[in-house]
Amino acid sequence: MTGKLYDIQGFSVQDGPGIRTTVFLKGCPLRCAWCHSPESQEFPTELNWMSIRCLGTDSCGLCLNICANGAIIAGSLQKTASGADVIYPEVDKSKCDNCGACASACKAAALYMCGTDYTLDEVMRRIERDVPFYEDSGGGITISGGECLSQSEFTLELLKRCKAIGVHTAVDTTGFVPWATIESVLPYTDLFLYDLKCMDSELHKQVTGVPNELILDNALKIADKGGRFWIRIPVIPRLNDSEEHFTLYRDFLLRIRDAIDIVQLLPYHKMGISKHDRLLKHEKIFVASPPSDELMDSRKRQLEAAGLPVRVH
Numbered sequence: 001m002t003g004k005l006y007d008i009q010g011f012s013v014q015d016g017p018g019i020r021t022t023v024f025l026k027g028c029p030l031r032c033a034w035c036h037s038p039e040s041q042e043f044p045t046e047l048n049w050m051s052i053r054c055l056g057t058d059s060c061g062l063c064l065n066i067c068a069n070g071a072i073i074a075g076s077l078q079k080t081a082s083g084a085d086v087i088y089p090e091v092d093k094s095k096c097d098n099c100g101a102c103a104s105a106c107k108a109a110a111l112y113m114c115g116t117d118y119t120l121d122e123v124m125r126r127i128e129r130d131v132p133f134y135e136d137s138g139g140g141i142t143i144s145g146g147e148c149l150s151q152s153e154f155t156l157e158l159l160k161r162c163k164a165i166g167v168h169t170a171v172d173t174t175g176f177v178p179w180a181t182i183e184s185v186l187p188y189t190d191l192f193l194y195d196l197k198c199m200d201s202e203l204h205k206q207v208t209g210v211p212n213e214l215i216l217d218n219a220l221k222i223a224d225k226g227g228r229f230w231i232r233i234p235v236i237p238r239l240n241d242s243e244e245h246f247t248l249y250r251d252f253l254l255r256i257r258d259a260i261d262i263v264q265l266l267p268y269h270k271m272g273i274s275k276h277d278r279l280l281k282h283e284k285i286f287v288a289s290p291p292s293d294e295l296m297d298s299r300k301r302q303l304e305a306a307g308l309p310v311r312v313h
């Protein structure tokens with residue numbers, strides 16, 4: 001059995017307790033306007049391009065004339081950040097079938113394929129190497145994405161294999177999957193890192209592409225079945241950051257209070273913006289100023305006043 005991953009990170013300290021290995025699976029049913037890992041969204045392996053690595057078609061050009069679909073041509077003259085003239089390749093994604101020929105030809109790895117098939121054994125070998133760090137720090141593995149439960153069979157088997165060797169397991173999920181999928185992984189999941197992106201279902205649909213009823217319903221069921229949560233709220237300017245919206249968060253979180261270890265408030269940041277460019281899709285993306293420390297502190301105190309354990313980041 002294989003899973004399609006776009007990354008494995010060791011020494012992660014943001015994705016659950018202790019030092020963790022985070023396994024990132026590719027593909028997600030949501031399209032969050034502020035997504036900071038847009039390379040995780042599509043399920044297939046896909047072509048990316050990083051301008052900072054590209055030598056330019058005038059001095060390199062190895063990618064030109066290699067695409068059987070004629071998807072790559074030399075673009076127009078541009079200035080680099082340091083002011084030098086450069087001609088970058090232009091990729092027409094509508095003609096690209098992600099064959100990878102241009103990425104293989106690009107010696108600078110400016111063109112590269114995102115998404116690799118790993119067997120369970122390959123992922124387990126990597127996890128077993130990190131086990132001493134988990135033991136010293138109270139860490140473990142986190143399966144993330146994308147939406148890792150969209151590759152449910154692989155995720156389930158990986159969780160079983162980790163539990164079989166005594167490794168703490170966390171599943172980082174949007175919650176937008178059938179209940180049967182969550183129910184199948186529940187016995188092997190010590191912790192759910194559970195995103196609550198927006199409490200208004202209509203707005204949730206506008207900014208993520210899907211409504212939130214299934215997500216909220218699954219959270220209630222997980223709590224009912226004894227699952228544990230780190231609830232994650234991305235605080236997005238103008239979308240979910242008002243006091244009124246946080247009153248909706250508070251009221252829902254109190255319904256699952258006993259299952260919550262921590263509520264994490266994650267301030268919006270702009271670090272994902274350059275990754276959108278790498279996908280060569282030229283899509284319009286959501287951009288805002290990050291929320292102020294004062295606003296984050298105010299929302300934290302609002303939830304804490306209801307007895308919820310909250311931290312920022």
Ligand code: SF4
Pocket residue numbers: 053054055056057060061062063064089105106107108109110111
């Ligand atoms: S082969 Fe790579 S480095 Fe060379 S021009 Fe093409 S993208 Fe840039």
Ligand code: SF4
Pocket residue numbers: 047066067068069070071072091095096097098099100101102103
């Ligand atoms: S990955 Fe896309 S752009 Fe590159 S050679 Fe294959 S079809 Fe052409």
